[in-house]
Amino acid sequence: MVILDRLPTKDRLARFGLLVDNVCGLCGAGMESRDHLFDDCSFARGVWGAVLNAHGPSFMARAWDERLHWLLSNLRGKTLRVRALKLLWTGFPYLIWEERNHRYHRNLIRSIDVIVNRLLEEVSTEKQGTCKFPCSAIFPGSLSMIYSFYDLAINACLDGQ
Numbered sequence: 001m002v003i004l005d006r007l008p009t010k011d012r013l014a015r016f017g018l019l020v021d022n023v024c025g026l027c028g029a030g031m032e033s034r035d036h037l038f039d040d041c042s043f044a045r046g047v048w049g050a051v052l053n054a055h056g057p058s059f060m061a062r063a064w065d066e067r068l069h070w071l072l073s074n075l076r077g078k079t080l081r082v083r084a085l086k087l088l089w090t091g092f093p094y095l096i097w098e099e100r101n102h103r104y105h106r107n108l109i110r111s112i113d114v115i116v117n118r119l120l121e122e123v124s125t126e127k128q129g130t131c132k133f134p135c136s137a138i139f140p141g142s143l144s145m146i147y148s149f150y151d152l153a154i155n156a157c158l159d160g161q
């Protein structure tokens with residue numbers, strides 16, 4: 001859904017005449033679209049930044065389609081590295097979209113720290129086969145972010161042993 005841009009984001013709902021307010025509920029600034037929610041949004045970037053804590057900004061320079069192509073070409077196999085990366089790529093949009101829906105439908109607000117901790121907790125529990133993220137929705141990213149996530153994921157998995 002994320003890759004195909006089929007999520008019912010506000011920009012799409014507005015195009016169908018179903019919504020007038022299309023402001024992002026996470027940052028309150030940009031227009032809510034797929035590219036905004038998972039790339040441009042200051043809240044999403046805050047999650048990335050808190051997780052990466054370094055080396056993150058370079059991924060912003062690359063376009064969505066380019067990052068997706070890279071991801072599909074490089075995340076193959078069933079090694080721990082690939083599994084951890086897939087989990088992070090799926091976990092990020094899952095939690096961002098979940099947070100968006102919590103705010104939009106339930107008026108519940110979680111902080112960036114809560115989202116980051118949940119993402120890393122899920123990576124560490126994935127090794128025991130209890131991951132709750134739907135791994136069919138892969139989210140792309142750049143090389144530098146992939147490798148930063150790789151280090152975090154490996155550490156999280158090792159900590160879970």
Ligand SMILES: [Zn+2]
Binds near residue numbers: 037
């Ligand atoms: Zn936003």
